[in-house]
Amino acid sequence: MPVNIPTTSRPRVVIIGGGFGGLELAKRLKGLDVQIILIDKNNYHTFQPLLYQVATAALEPDSIIYSLRKIFKRRENVIFRMAEVLRIKPELKRIETSIGEIFYDYLVIAVGTKTNFFGMRDVERNAMRMKSVPQAMELRNLILESFEKALLTNDVQEHERLMTFTVVGGGPTGVETAGALGELKKIVLPKDYPELDFRRMQIHVVEMNGRLLGTMSESASQSAKRFLENFEINIWLKTKVVSYDGNVVSLSNGKKLFTSNVIWTAGVTGAVIPGLKPEALLPGNRLKVDAYNRVEFHSNIFAIGDIAAIITEKTPKGHPMLAPVAIQQARLLSQNLRRLMSNQPLKPFRYRDLGMMATVGRNHAVVDFHWIKFHGILGWFIWVFVHLMVLVGFRNRVVALVNWAWNYFSYDRGLRLIIRPFKDEKFS
Amino acid sequence: MPVNIPTTSRPRVVIIGGGFGGLELAKRLKGLDVQIILIDKNNYHTFQPLLYQVATAALEPDSIIYSLRKIFKRRENVIFRMAEVLRIKPELKRIETSIGEIFYDYLVIAVGTKTNFFGMRDVERNAMRMKSVPQAMELRNLILESFEKALLTNDVQEHERLMTFTVVGGGPTGVETAGALGELKKIVLPKDYPELDFRRMQIHVVEMNGRLLGTMSESASQSAKRFLENFEINIWLKTKVVSYDGNVVSLSNGKKLFTSNVIWTAGVTGAVIPGLKPEALLPGNRLKVDAYNRVEFHSNIFAIGDIAAIITEKTPKGHPMLAPVAIQQARLLSQNLRRLMSNQPLKPFRYRDLGMMATVGRNHAVVDFHWIKFHGILGWFIWVFVHLMVLVGFRNRVVALVNWAWNYFSYDRGLRLIIRPFKDEKFS
Numbered sequence: 001m002p003v004n005i006p007t008t009s010r011p012r013v014v015i016i017g018g019g020f021g022g023l024e025l026a027k028r029l030k031g032l033d034v035q036i037i038l039i040d041k042n043n044y045h046t047f048q049p050l051l052y053q054v055a056t057a058a059l060e061p062d063s064i065i066y067s068l069r070k071i072f073k074r075r076e077n078v079i080f081r082m083a084e085v086l087r088i089k090p091e092l093k094r095i096e097t098s099i100g101e102i103f104y105d106y107l108v109i110a111v112g113t114k115t116n117f118f119g120m121r122d123v124e125r126n127a128m129r130m131k132s133v134p135q136a137m138e139l140r141n142l143i144l145e146s147f148e149k150a151l152l153t154n155d156v157q158e159h160e161r162l163m164t165f166t167v168v169g170g171g172p173t174g175v176e177t178a179g180a181l182g183e184l185k186k187i188v189l190p191k192d193y194p195e196l197d198f199r200r201m202q203i204h205v206v207e208m209n210g211r212l213l214g215t216m217s218e219s220a221s222q223s224a225k226r227f228l229e230n231f232e233i234n235i236w237l238k239t240k241v242v243s244y245d246g247n248v249v250s251l252s253n254g255k256k257l258f259t260s261n262v263i264w265t266a267g268v269t270g271a272v273i274p275g276l277k278p279e280a281l282l283p284g285n286r287l288k289v290d291a292y293n294r295v296e297f298h299s300n301i302f303a304i305g306d307i308a309a310i311i312t313e314k315t316p317k318g319h320p321m322l323a324p325v326a327i328q329q330a331r332l333l334s335q336n337l338r339r340l341m342s343n344q345p346l347k348p349f350r351y352r353d354l355g356m357m358a359t360v361g362r363n364h365a366v367v368d369f370h371w372i373k374f375h376g377i378l379g380w381f382i383w384v385f386v387h388l389m390v391l392v393g394f395r396n397r398v399v400a401l402v403n404w405a406w407n408y409f410s411y412d413r414g415l416r417l418i419i420r421p422f423k424d425e426k427f428s
Numbered sequence: 429m430p431v432n433i434p435t436t437s438r439p440r441v442v443i444i445g446g447g448f449g450g451l452e453l454a455k456r457l458k459g460l461d462v463q464i465i466l467i468d469k470n471n472y473h474t475f476q477p478l479l480y481q482v483a484t485a486a487l488e489p490d491s492i493i494y495s496l497r498k499i500f501k502r503r504e505n506v507i508f509r510m511a512e513v514l515r516i517k518p519e520l521k522r523i524e525t526s527i528g529e530i531f532y533d534y535l536v537i538a539v540g541t542k543t544n545f546f547g548m549r550d551v552e553r554n555a556m557r558m559k560s561v562p563q564a565m566e567l568r569n570l571i572l573e574s575f576e577k578a579l580l581t582n583d584v585q586e587h588e589r590l591m592t593f594t595v596v597g598g599g600p601t602g603v604e605t606a607g608a609l610g611e612l613k614k615i616v617l618p619k620d621y622p623e624l625d626f627r628r629m630q631i632h633v634v635e636m637n638g639r640l641l642g643t644m645s646e647s648a649s650q651s652a653k654r655f656l657e658n659f660e661i662n663i664w665l666k667t668k669v670v671s672y673d674g675n676v677v678s679l680s681n682g683k684k685l686f687t688s689n690v691i692w693t694a695g696v697t698g699a700v701i702p703g704l705k706p707e708a709l710l711p712g713n714r715l716k717v718d719a720y721n722r723v724e725f726h727s728n729i730f731a732i733g734d735i736a737a738i739i740t741e742k743t744p745k746g747h748p749m750l751a752p753v754a755i756q757q758a759r760l761l762s763q764n765l766r767r768l769m770s771n772q773p774l775k776p777f778r779y780r781d782l783g784m785m786a787t788v789g790r791n792h793a794v795v796d797f798h799w800i801k802f803h804g805i806l807g808w809f810i811w812v813f814v815h816l817m818v819l820v821g822f823r824n825r826v827v828a829l830v831n832w833a834w835n836y837f838s839y840d841r842g843l844r845l846i847i848r849p850f851k852d853e854k855f856s
Contacts, residue, residue: 004580006623043572043846060490060827067844069620076622082576082846099580133847144471148510152432152527192497194504195434395834399488399827406823416495418471418510419561 003100005079008035011341014095014104016085016273018045018068021305021326022110026078027071028334032341036078037102043068043082046133047391049323050400052173054136055143055263056180057188057413061133063399066392085111088275090298095273106337109287109295109303110330113268113321116284126246127264130173139263141418143184146261147193148418157258163201164259166249168241169266170207171214172358175224177263178205179361182231187362187411203233204257208240208266213366215320216356220366223375227360241266268321270307282309286318291348293333304329310349319351323390328352359383362408431528433507436463439769442523442532444513444701446473446496449733449754450538454506455499456762460769464506465530470560471496471510475819477751478828479558480601483567483691484608485616485841491827493561494820513539516703518726523701534765537715537723537731538758541696541749544712554674555692558601567691569846571612574689575621576846585686591629592687594677596669597694598635599642600786603652605691606633607789610659615790615839631661632685636668636694641794643748644784648794651803655788669694696749698735710737714746719776721761732757738777747779751818756780787811790836 011034015022018040026038044065053059072078083097088109094101115131117124128139143165150162167178181203190198205212205228211221212228212235225235240252241262249257270285277297282288286309288296293308295301305326309318319325329349336346355369357379365379384404391397407413439462443450446468454466472493481487500506511525516537522529543559545552556567571593578590595606609631618626633640633656639649640656640663653663668680669690677685698713705725710716714737716724721736723729733754737746747753757777764774783797785807793807812832819825835841 004582043576043844060488061847062488062490062843062845065845065847067620070840070844073619073622079623081579137847148471151509154432191501192495194501195507395830398830398834402823402826402830406826412498415490416471416498417490417493419489419493419565 003081003083003097003102005037005081005102006035010035010077011105012037012103013106013108013337014039014102015108015110016040016095017110017112017305018042018080019048019110019112019305019326020323021112021330022108023068023071024327024330025108025110025304025334026075028331029337030075032334032338034077034106034337034341036075037104038068038072038078038080039083039085039097039102040068040080041082041084042132043080045071045392048131049172050387050391051130051133051136052177052180054133055130055139056177056184057140057144057415057417058180058407059400059403060415061137063396063403064391065133066396071392085273088273088301090275090277090301093300105300106340107301108333109273109301109307110305110326111271111273112306113285114271115264116267116269117264118267120241120243123241123244123262123264126244127168127262129264130177131268137419140415143181143261144416144418147189147196150196151193159196159200160202161247161258161260163196163198164204164257165202165261165263166204166206166257166259167263167265168206169264170205170209170212170235170237171265172216172356173265174205174207174263175212175228175358175360177265178203178228178233179231179359179364182228182233183361184413186231188413188416192416202257202259203231204236204259205233206236206239206241206251206266208238210238212237213358216358216366217368217373219373220356220358220368220375223364223366224358224360227364231361268306272307276301282311282318292336292346293329293349302333304333315351322356324354325351357383357386431509431511431525431530433465433509433530434463438463438505439533440465440531441534441536441765442467442530443536443538444468444523445538445540445733446470446508447476447538447540447733447754448751449540449758450536451496451499452755452758453536453538453732453762454503456759457765458503460762460766462505462534462765462769464503465532466496466500466506466508467511467513467525467530468496468508469510469512471508472561473499473820474561476559477600478815478819479561479564480605480608482561482564483558483571484605484612485568485572485843485845486608486835487828487831488843489561489565491824491831492819494824499820513701516701516729518703518705518729521728523703533728534768535729536761537701537729537735538733538754539699539701540734541713542699543692544695544697545692546695548669548671551669551672551690551692554672555596555690557692558605559696565847568843571609571689572844572846575617575624578624579621587624587628588630589675589686589688591624591626592632592685593630593689593691594632594634594685594687595691595693596634597692598633598637598640598663598665599693600644600784601693602633602635602691603640603656603786603788605693606631606656606661607659607787607792610656610661611789612841614659616841616844620844630685630687631659632664632687633661634664634667634669634679634694636666638666640665641786644786644794645796645801647801648784648786648796648803651792651794652786652788655792659789696734700735704729710739710746720764720774721757721777730761732761743779750784752782753779785811785814 359365365383734749793811
């Protein structure tokens with residue numbers, strides 16, 4: 001059954017995914033004489049780099065997401081549909097979705113990635129993840145509930161289990177989450193739970209590679225490691241998680257951690273939609289695209305952002321999975337689609353690397369620019385400034401600023417709330 | 429099994445419920461040489477009068493709730509436990525909870541009310557309620573999803589079903605909800621859904637009695653009715669809901685409304701905990717208390733707020749279920765507990781009626797003070813001011829102010845977000 005969408009004689013561009021890439025592309029196609037169908041399973045854009053702040057009670061969920069309809073309310077040629085895409089049918093130029101079939105002239109896949117557990121079913125079943133707002137809210141619930149539960153017992157082993165937090169993955173998300181947990185331990189939670197002995201709260205970071213923040217500079221890695229170790233966070237490098245049954249996580253170095261809180265930030269895999277030729281799929285489920293972001297072996301299908309990999313000598317594994325890459329690819333694609341429709345030659349993608357930054361804790365961020373690398377309080381202020389600027393929407397910026405300022409000056413987190421339906425509480 | 433709580437030689441006051449009454453009492457008992465155990469099934473206080481604003485995308489959920497631990501973090505003699513109370517055992521001076529048994533010297537029941545469907549099972553199954561933050565968030569989801577679904581069809585009857593909203597109950601919550609829906613219809617949603625014909629969106633208010641806002645003045649009722657009717661809201665007075673199967677709501681006047689959105693604000697019943705003598709229970713499940721808020725036929729058990737009814741000639745059905753009543757009873761009880769412990773005579777409750785107010789829409793609130801009754805934009809500013817002042821916590825006040833100012837000046841609602849786990853999205 002076809003979806004109920006206004007018919008058009010204009011070419012139709014279907015964009016799957018309202019993340020950084022899809023959103024930027026739909027914005028940039030303004031003025032082009034096409035009908036744009038934007039599809040996302042949520043009715044909002046998620047500012048993913050700040051999910052860890054929701055999970056650690058620093059930001060309100062609603063201030064890092066933004067209504068997609070609101071963004072496009074003055075764009076008559078952008079039609080949004082909240083749906084899941086089930087299959088691509090390139091031979092028919094159609095996609096099958098949870099709300100029906102949609103025809104396309106040009107298809108842009110901007111679906112990003114999903115959490116990858118590398119086949120470890122027990123870890124998948126028992127670890128917490130952090131790729132969406134509901135997941136981040138649930139993580140916030142679970143972190144706080146661990147302490148509520150710890151209050152109910154004097155059993156030392158049970159305290160250890162409930163108050164041990166294991167962050168798997170030492171990339172930016174893992175480091176930022178560990179730093180935020182360290183702050184909760186030192187500054188926030190002891191006031192809430194005076195009955196608990198917070199020397200018993202342990203935080204571990206498990207990283208497969210030889211250093212934290214492997215995609216950043218050596219000095220950034222060193223600085224992050226020192227900062228986390230000052231918070232008495234245990235860092236396990238060159239170490240993998242082998243198994244996790246919900247109580248004990250086993251590491252490849254033989255160590256066993258007794259913990260009910262495992263946060264998995266250690267890997268992603270492309271959120272591939274069935275229907276494309278298997279030859280277009282690279283390891284890690286990324287789509288092989290040419291320099292113009294066209295999916296190989298397909299015509300009129302493009303992929304941008306984390307799901308896409310432009311393989312060159314300089315980028316044998318594709319570009320890093322970062323918002324700036326997705327946004328730059330979206331910008332170029334918006335130009336290339338115009339060129340394509342007017343039969344002009346396309347321009348290849350060239351990544352303008354703006355550097356990277358990660359915040360490790362209060363007053364401390366690491367910043368790698370090309371021309372300078374530094375860390376500390378200046379880095380932290382730059383981090384806050386940059387993230388405020390790129391948050392979509394004035395309201396969200398003000399609310400995030402209020403929260404950050406509040407946290408900063410009060411040494412507190414205002415959002416220590418366990419929000420969930422109570423037992424069999426009825427909703428509807 | 430007893431709960432793990434620090435033992436004490438001081439008398440123990442157990443307060444069940446962290447609403448307006450329980451919260452105020454725990455605050456006011458400061459300095460008294462007792463151990464206070466505060467129990468709530470949530471770890472936060474909910475500002476219930478603003479739940480309808482969360483449901484209609486005007487306020488963020490996190491800005492109308494406040495961490496209970498945070499409120500009492502500097503009060504060493506207040507111990508908070510997140511738990512459900514299952515039974516009171518007056519003969520043993522114990523309560524049975526989801527986390528174990530707790531002994532009390534003095535017990536204060538401040539559990540409030542829950543939604544009452546008067547035995548109509550089909551309505552209970554199919555209508556939405558609005559007594560907690562998860563319910564209000566779910567209502568927000570469902571309202572927005574109705575429009576997402578309406579987009580998917582051209583069927584006129586299906587549009588009618590999805591775009592018809594029936595608010596049952598014409599008290600403050602019903603009137604405020606209907607007014608907020610009217611604003612969404614006129615100002616906000618047409619921009620989001622240009623494909624839909626919003627003349628088809630119908631809003632109904634069904635009220636059993638002869639006027640809206642029955643507890644307020646006649647002039648307030650008239651003003652609210654006029655204002656809602658200007659928004660083309662249909663008001664059915666002297667009308668009851670007879671049945672609702674999820675698609676059709678039948679009214680006592682024979683009218684049938686085809687609607688998938690029924691919001692039930694028409695009645696509450698005391699959230700009674702088993703174990704008390706049946707003689708202490710009044711119709712509507714309120715607890716019969718004397719002028720000192722002592723539960724009849726029990727010693728050392730008190731009840732305050734909506735669950736308690738002081739029956740006198742002037743108040744044959746008890747006092748109105750309002751936050752100021754709960755707060756004033758809590759203040760008096762904090763003094764009476766001191767008097768009780770020092771064998772002084774207790775003072776009876778006397779309600780100081782501060783008046784009532786309800787907001788009906790943008791720039792329009794009705795205000796009943798003793799000495800003056802008025803409505804319109806001045807009422808609305810007073811409403812905003814009073815509600816800002818009583819919201820707990822500086823951060824919450826600032827965030828609510830940002831949201832209200834944003835809504836006011838932009839004619840918009842920033843929070844049109846459907847937040848829920850996607851299908852089988854894994855949490856933990």
